[in-house]
Amino acid sequence: MPSVTPSRNPTRWVGLTAEDRRAERRELLLDAAFELLGTEGWPGTSVRAVCAAARLNPRYFYESFDDLDALVVAVYDRIVTQLGEAVFAAIAEADDDPRSQTRAAIDRIVSFVDEDRRRGRVLYVEALGNEALNRRRIETAHALVAAVELQATAAHGPLPPGEHIGRIGAAILVGGIGELVISWLDGRIDVPRDQLVDDATALFLAVAATAAQLAVNRAR
Numbered sequence: 001m002p003s004v005t006p007s008r009n010p011t012r013w014v015g016l017t018a019e020d021r022r023a024e025r026r027e028l029l030l031d032a033a034f035e036l037l038g039t040e041g042w043p044g045t046s047v048r049a050v051c052a053a054a055r056l057n058p059r060y061f062y063e064s065f066d067d068l069d070a071l072v073v074a075v076y077d078r079i080v081t082q083l084g085e086a087v088f089a090a091i092a093e094a095d096d097d098p099r100s101q102t103r104a105a106i107d108r109i110v111s112f113v114d115e116d117r118r119r120g121r122v123l124y125v126e127a128l129g130n131e132a133l134n135r136r137r138i139e140t141a142h143a144l145v146a147a148v149e150l151q152a153t154a155a156h157g158p159l160p161p162g163e164h165i166g167r168i169g170a171a172i173l174v175g176g177i178g179e180l181v182i183s184w185l186d187g188r189i190d191v192p193r194d195q196l197v198d199d200a201t202a203l204f205l206a207v208a209a210t211a212a213q214l215a216v217n218r219a220r
Contacts, residue, residue, distance in 0.1 A: 022063055029050055032051075032054035036050060036053060037075060037118075037121070038117070038122050041121070042126050045072065047061055047067075072126075080123070083119070083123075086112055090104040091105055098208075102201050102204055103197060109177060110181060110197055114193065120181060120182065123137075124178045124181065144174045145170045145174050149170040157212075160215060163215045169207050173204055
């Protein structure tokens with residue numbers, strides 16, 4: 001089992017309130033669980049292993065988490081939040097046109113997991129191996145589909161009442177980005193990063209445009 005050096009020094013607890021000490025210990029547990037889940041995977045992630053890696057007495061585990069599932073879901077949520085913040089920042093810095101913003105979002109997603117491969121493993125691999133994590137992954141995917149659909153509506157205009165092609169296209173894009181990133185990280189898609197991002201951008205925009213055109217054709 002790998003040893004995890006806590007990102008925070010427990011001696012900092014001296015002089016802190018009880019609430020602050022609990023918050024520090026919670027972060028140590030999250031850091032340790034992220035390391036284990038991102039390297040050893042779900043089989044190597046247990047309450048005992050997390051506490052040992054965080055250098056905390058197991059009794060501190062249950063002051064922050066009901067069980068191991070609650071901890072790994074919190075790890076997943078933290079990564080999703082970090083990714084979301086990074087993507088929104090990239091979009092805000094991009095030019096105000098669909099291609100630039102789509103490319104900025106895809107590039108940030110790819111770079112986010114490329115910079116730290118543990119993130120990709122937690123988001124796209126280990127989330128399939130635990131029931132609680134998988135439920136959260138599905139919930140997150142549904143929220144992303146809704147967000148992508150909303151963005152497409154802003155770019156192409158609202159669809160006719162009862163038309164669901166926008167949701168179908170959004171589901172294809174959200175589901176596809178995870179498989180795309182993992183296949184590239186694993187070397188199954190052997191192209192430079194810029195080409196991956198450029199090609200994915202072109203394909204994503206094509207799906208969005210095709211969905212909009214299908215809706216127009218059906219409304220005639």
